[in-house]
Amino acid sequence: MNPRHDFYAKNYPWLNADQRECFDFLCDIHNGGNHMFGKIQACGEHGLVINSKASHYMSTFDYSNLTKAVVLAHDRMIRFQIEPSGPRMLKFIAHKRHTREGDYCERHPTIEEAIITVREQHPCEEVKA
Template sequence: MKNEFYYKNYPWMNADQLECFELLCDIHGGGNHLFGKIHPCGESGIYINSTCTHYMSTFDYSNLTRAVVLAHDRMIRFEIEPSGPRMLKLIAHKRHSRDGRMHERHPTIEDAITDIRNNHGEVTA
């Protein structure tokens, strides 16, 4: 495991929560860049109230795009909420299916792109 030191600090994590933790680590360039305590969020998720130390955008400083692509590839629902002054709450929930009810599934990035373009139109240059 890439971040064994951090797993030792959170022995309560199950396999789904560990996968969510890996996502957060990969988004931030390693667990050493996560600032805040990891908390359980149900049986399949985690959250962290984190100080805003990294830029998150779609292209340059593309951590936001990385988060979206990795979340879709790994079937992890990723959410960002406000959490206080200069803080964000990052929430991740593992899903196990591409089909099914809204709260059970996670589409591929390609399906999500198609859905968005069908609902909002595609911009062409």
């Protein structure tokens, strides 16, 4: 059983299975739920949204939580979105997807598929060492 189950039941009894997966994802990219500051709300049947104080770094290498978010989102089939949400605030939105194939708004590709797509759309010359 997921060790967060008691926490869900106590603090977020309304979470369904998809929203619990989104909650786990948000906890993981924040390095634990104790680092998420803001009210967690449902965003449709399959998602969550949190307006969070921008109190942590998200980048691609040093403080690599942005890279972690991208990789975990593709591995877990969670569509992840970041939006501005006011002074020193960011809105994090997570929606669980259930398929790798099908309609654009229902599927979620693997990270490998996403890398191929980006590189096809934005080719660059390889850096020589």
